[in-house]
Each structure stands twice: as structure tokens, then as C-alpha cells.
Amino acid sequence: MAQVSLQDIRKIYPNGHEAVIPTSFDISDGEFVVLVGPSGCGKSTLLRMIAGLEEITEGSLSIGARRVNDVDPADRDIAMVFQNYALYPHMTVRKNIGYGLKNRKTPPEEIDAKVREAAKMLNLTDYLDRKPSQLSGGQRQRVAMGRAVVRNPALFLFDEPLSNLDAKLRHQMRIEIKALQRRLGVTSIYVTHDQVEAMTMADRIIVLNEGRIEQIGTPAEIYHSPASTFVASFMGAPPMNLINARLEGGHVMINGSTALAPAEGTGTITIGIRPEDVELSPEGSLSFQVDIVEELGAHRLLHGRLADQSFTIHVGKDTPVAAGATHIKLNAEAMRLFDAQTGKAL
Numbered sequence: 001m002a003q004v005s006l007q008d009i010r011k012i013y014p015n016g017h018e019a020v021i022p023t024s025f026d027i028s029d030g031e032f033v034v035l036v037g038p039s040g041c042g043k044s045t046l047l048r049m050i051a052g053l054e055e056i057t058e059g060s061l062s063i064g065a066r067r068v069n070d071v072d073p074a075d076r077d078i079a080m081v082f083q084n085y086a087l088y089p090h091m092t093v094r095k096n097i098g099y100g101l102k103n104r105k106t107p108p109e110e111i112d113a114k115v116r117e118a119a120k121m122l123n124l125t126d127y128l129d130r131k132p133s134q135l136s137g138g139q140r141q142r143v144a145m146g147r148a149v150v151r152n153p154a155l156f157l158f159d160e161p162l163s164n165l166d167a168k169l170r171h172q173m174r175i176e177i178k179a180l181q182r183r184l185g186v187t188s189i190y191v192t193h194d195q196v197e198a199m200t201m202a203d204r205i206i207v208l209n210e211g212r213i214e215q216i217g218t219p220a221e222i223y224h225s226p227a228s229t230f231v232a233s234f235m236g237a238p239p240m241n242l243i244n245a246r247l248e249g250g251h252v253m254i255n256g257s258t259a260l261a262p263a264e265g266t267g268t269i270t271i272g273i274r275p276e277d278v279e280l281s282p283e284g285s286l287s288f289q290v291d292i293v294e295e296l297g298a299h300r301l302l303h304g305r306l307a308d309q310s311f312t313i314h315v316g317k318d319t320p321v322a323a324g325a326t327h328i329k330l331n332a333e334a335m336r337l338f339d340a341q342t343g344k345a346l
């Protein structure tokens with residue numbers, strides 16, 4: 001188990017591309033941290049630098065008390081789980097799980113005991129003599145997890161481990177991985193482009209955008225208090241509504257109607273509000289045009305326009321709704337204000 005510390009870590013690829021702009025953060029012992037962001041934001045590059053698979057251009061990386069910039073991947077006391085599982089097709093599950101230990105010249109009895117223990121934990125006991133081709137996608141992913149677990153590393157690194165699974169299996173494996181991590185207490189860094197994985201698995205989320213950290217926080221902080229419009233629109237499905245508004249005379253105005261008061265300042269701003277923080281109300285000061293009702297069983301989403309900008313509302317399954325004009329109220333406490341130019345939270 002270990003703490004991980006990145007100080008001003010930077011990555012410039014040989015072609016001159018700066019994939020990671022100097023970045024610092026600390027991860028506590030036992031913490032599960034998810035690096036999330038759109039494709040190309042630099043999350044794999046960061047993870048691969050931590051793993052030692054990619055050279056660190058500048059900055060300092062420590063795992064535990066040790067600076068590991070120049071330490072070989074094999075000597076960093078980490079175990080990595082990849083998207084493509086990286087299993088050996090000609091080896092049985094037993095051999096795949098124990099492979100890393102055999103390489104380290106662990107005595108055979110010890111390998112056997114550790115493999116059995118991991119297999120039990122991962123529900124693979126009945127499959128130990130099968131080859132990977134005779135397993136389902138979820139089982140293969142568990143074998144890859146088993147191989148990481150038997151190493152008893154200081155740090156788990158996950159690189160989009162669930163991307164190849166279908167939606168239902170992804171949901172199940174999310175819970176399994178999280179439960180396993182809790183049980184073992186191993187510090188973990190998990191890379192994904194899927195904001196749902198980030199929200200549901202992380203103790204803390206690091207949102208990356210174009211090689212830069214947009215925000216670090218707990219899932220609740222990231223969801224309710226996004227540091228920027230980028231985070232507001234990347235995290236949450238559907239995303240936070242973002243609407244152009246004006247600050248004037250102590251009010252936030254949308255299209256001439258008061259959306260929030262009192263409010264300080266003047267000029268153009270962007271307001272953010274989650275779909276579930278909006279209420280249909282005949283007394284509401286804002287007009288909302290419902291274009292499409294999306295039926296989701298437990299609730300409904302109303303997609304439409306507020307002041308000619310797209311806007312979505314979340315309503316309960318029993319709320320009577322129909323396409324057309326209506327009125328809404330925004331929950332003032334849940335409203336977030338952003339600088340219209342920089343997109344940063346005010």
C-alpha cells in the first residue's frame with residue numbers, strides 16, 4: 001500500500017506534442033482515484049508515466065516514500081490491468097494468474113496458494129483449468145484482475161479495463177472492482193473516458209482536459225460544484241444545463257426574466273443548473289418550451305428550449321407532461337454561475 005505523489009509532472013512526446021501540462025496531485029494510501037476526460041486529454045499518458053511505460057519529461061513521481069522516475073516498471077511495486085486483458089491465450093487461467101509470480105521465482109506452493117485465494121475472491125475457482133478463449137468477457141477481465149491481485153502490489157493501475165464489455169457486464173464489473181479494491185485497500189488509479197464509471201467508482205475524481213487538470217474532487221463535489229463549464233457538461237448524463245444570462249441590478253436575468261436574486265456583478269455570465277434542480281411550476285418566472293418527452297420508466301426527461309437555448313428537465317414518472325409551452329422554476333441553491341468568457345466557476 002502506498003501514497004502516490006506527482007509534482008509538476010510533464011510530458012512532451014518526441015514529436016513536440018505536450019500531452020501533459022505540468023501537473024501535481026497527491027493520492028492517499030488506499031484511495032481510489034479516477035482520471036477521467038475525453039479521448040486525447042492525456043489520461044493514458046499520465047497513467048503510463050506512473051507505470052513507468054512512458055518516460056517522464058519533467059517533474060517528480062513518488063510511490064510510497066520513494067522517487068521512482070528512474071525506477072524500472074518491474075521494480076515500482078505496481079500491477080496494471082488493461083482494456084485488452086493481455087492474457088496469454090495458450091495458458092490456463094491458473095497459469096495466467098500465477099505468471100507474474102513465477103517470473104519472480106516465487107516457490108510453486110506459494111504461487112498455488114495465492115492463485116487459489118485470488119480465484120476464490122474472483123469467483124474463478126471452477127475455471128482455473130480453462131484457457132482464456134473458453135471464458136466470457138467478464139471472466140477474462142477477472143483473470144486479469146487476479147493476476148494483479150496475486151502480486152499484492154502497492155498500487156493498482158487500471159487503463160479503461162471495462163471498455164470491451166457490454167453495458168450490463170460493465171455495470172456488474174464496476175461494482176466487483178470497487179468491492180475488491182475496498183476489501184484489499186490497495187491504492188488505485190483508474191483511467192476511463194466514461195463519466196459514469198468515474199462517478200460510481202471513485203473516492204476522488206480528477207477531470208482532465210487537453211493535458212490539464214480541470215478539477216479534483218469527490219464525485220459529489222464534481223457533480224454539484226463543477227469548477228468550469230467543461231466539467232459541468234462532461235460529468236452527468238444528461239449534462240448540466242448551461243444557459244447564457246445577464247447580471248444586472250442585483251439579478252441574474254434570462255431573456256428579461258429573473259432567474260436568481262440577489263446576485264452581485266454586471267455583465268454576461270453562464271448559469272449552470274442540473275436537470276433535476278428545475279421544477280415545472282405555473283408560477284415559475286421562466287418560460288420553457290418542451291419539444292420531446294423522453295420516457296425512462298422511473299423518471300422522464302423533458303428536452304426543449306429555455307430562451308432559445310437547449311435545456312433539459314428531469315421530472316418524476318407521475319408528473320403529467322406534454323410537448324408545448326410551460327413555466328419553470330430553478331432551484332436557486334443548486335444554480336452555479338460561470339464566467340462567460342473563461343468558463344470558470346464564479
Ligand code: ADP
Nearest residue numbers: 013015017019038039040041042043044045046
Ligand atoms: P487519452 O488517454 O486521454 O485518450 P493519451 O494520453 O493517449 O490520451 O494522449 C494524449 C495526447 O497525446 C493525444 O493528443 C495523443 O494524440 C498524443 N499522443 C499519445 N501518444 C503519443 C505519442 N507516442 N507520440 C505523440 N503524441 C502522442
